[in-house]
Amino acid sequence: xxxxxxxxxxxxxxxxxxALGLLPPIPLGxxxxxxxAQTLGVMLAGALLGPKRAxxxxxxxxxxxxxxxPLLSGGRGGIGVIMGPTGGFLLSxxxxxxxxxxxxxxxxxAGRPLLLFAACVLGGIGVVYGVGIPWLALxxxxxxxxxxxxxxxxxxxxxxxxxxxAFVAAGVRRAHPTLLARG
Amino acid sequence: MLGLYLHRDSPVHAAPAxxxxxxxxxxAVLLLALPGWGPLAVAGLLGVGLLSAARLPAGPVxxxxxxxxxxxxxxxxxxxxxxxxxxxxxxxxxGRFGVLVWLATLVTLTTRVSDMVELFERLFxxxxxxxxxxxxxxxxxxxxxxxxxxxxxxxxxxxxxxxARGVERHILSLFxxxxxxxxxxxxxxxAALEARGYDAAEPRTPPSENERA
Numbered sequence: 001x002x003x004x005x006x007x008x009x010x011x012x013x014x015x016x017x018x019a020l021g022l023l024p025p026i027p028l029g030x031x032x033x034x035x036x037a038q039t040l041g042v043m044l045a046g047a048l049l050g051p052k053r054a055x056x057x058x059x060x061x062x063x064x065x066x067x068x069x070p071l072l073s074g075g076r077g078g079i080g081v082i083m084g085p086t087g088g089f090l091l092s093x094x095x096x097x098x099x100x101x102x103x104x105x106x107x108x109x110a111g112r113p114l115l116l117f118a119a120c121v122l123g124g125i126g127v128v129y130g131v132g133i134p135w136l137a138l139x140x141x142x143x144x145x146x147x148x149x150x151x152x153x154x155x156x157x158x159x160x161x162x163x164x165x166a167f168v169a170a171g172v173r174r175a176h177p178t179l180l181a182r183g
Numbered sequence: 184m185l186g187l188y189l190h191r192d193s194p195v196h197a198a199p200a201x202x203x204x205x206x207x208x209x210x211a212v213l214l215l216a217l218p219g220w221g222p223l224a225v226a227g228l229l230g231v232g233l234l235s236a237a238r239l240p241a242g243p244v245x246x247x248x249x250x251x252x253x254x255x256x257x258x259x260x261x262x263x264x265x266x267x268x269x270x271x272x273x274x275x276x277x278g279r280f281g282v283l284v285w286l287a288t289l290v291t292l293t294t295r296v297s298d299m300v301e302l303f304e305r306l307f308x309x310x311x312x313x314x315x316x317x318x319x320x321x322x323x324x325x326x327x328x329x330x331x332x333x334x335x336x337x338x339x340x341x342x343x344x345x346x347a348r349g350v351e352r353h354i355l356s357l358f359x360x361x362x363x364x365x366x367x368x369x370x371x372x373x374a375a376l377e378a379r380g381y382d383a384a385e386p387r388t389p390p391s392e393n394e395r396a
Contacts, residue, residue, distance in 0.1 A: 011323055014330075069186050071331075085254045141273055141276025168359055176366055
């Protein structure tokens with residue numbers, strides 16, 4: 001059962017991920033792929049909201065993209081993106097956020113950045129790649145190993161994002177210990 | 184809020200969102216169930232026919248499809264060069280999804296976001312037995328659409344303040360203030376909803392037809 005506060009928090013995090021799509025991708029000198037902040041939002045939602053509210057927030061985001069709002073980085077959106085080769089990465093977000101949230105809660109990672117980092121890696125990278133890569137292989141009709149190899153270009157950026165998400169989430173949890181209490 | 188919708192007076196635009204989405208699903212299932220060039224060609228012709236029936240120029244459709252096309256092309260050429268799979272099979276897989284993405288993009292460009300959201304709300308009612316609360320789901324979608332520009336404004340305020348202080352592109356100093364600001368909005372928003380009589384335990388009844396008119 002979601003309380004009014006839960007609804008508002010879920011909507012706010014869906015809106016945060018959408019707003020992060022407006023940020024230009026951040027180029028990192030030593031990486032070939034610029035990192036976009038949106039998957040960082042997925043990890044943050046999980047680490048801050050817990051599994052249920054985070055999954056709801058990301059499901060709302062995916063639905064709004066499907067409805068035709070240009071919320072993805074670069075102004076993309078619509079059902080075409082979901083049915084396309086990278087659709088699996090987007091569709092995995094609710095599950096990914098839920099796994100980050102579950103692990104954070106289960107191991108009481110609230111104020112412990114290392115635990116939060118592990119949760120973000122497992123959920124925000126493990127789940128996202130676990131759904132996205134087979135989908136990519138299926139849609140592009142390619143060998144799953146090759147799809148996985150191609151995706152590895154994003155891995156360093158995603159690990160950095162998990163680190164940032166853990167650091168930020170630990171800070172916010174410390175700053176607002178009660179704000180996120182289950183209501 | 185602006186979506187990807189492009190208005191034209193056409194029968195494709197006028198068709199109900201449910202019919203378009205249902206048709207898209209049907210074509211997707213048929214294409215995946217019936218391999219071969221025949222069905223693919225029929226679906227391709229359907230895509231071209233619908234584009235002209237919708238009176239849309241090909242430009243916007245292609246623009247939305249560009250990233251998808253680049254990926255499909257890359258993989259196709261990689262497969263053709265590296266061998267492994269028969270290149271004709273690769274071409275067919277790429278073609279099949281190219282056509283599906285084309286059709287899906289047409290649905291998006293010819294359907295208002297509000298119509299699509301309304302369709303989702305009707306679908307939520309079907310999901311009630313599995314624990315989805317349709318009223319809450321509908322409120323969530325509407326609330327999020329309203330909050331996106333608000334959060335976007337907060338984000339640009341923070342970035343401007345940081346630029347004024349000479350901090351450029353520092354990701355940590357962007358997220359902490361953003362989250363603290365946004366989270367402190369949550370209490371006010373929840374209070375505002377409840378002050379207007381919203382009760383999470385007992386969502387309001389939908390407006391009658393008279394009220395809606």
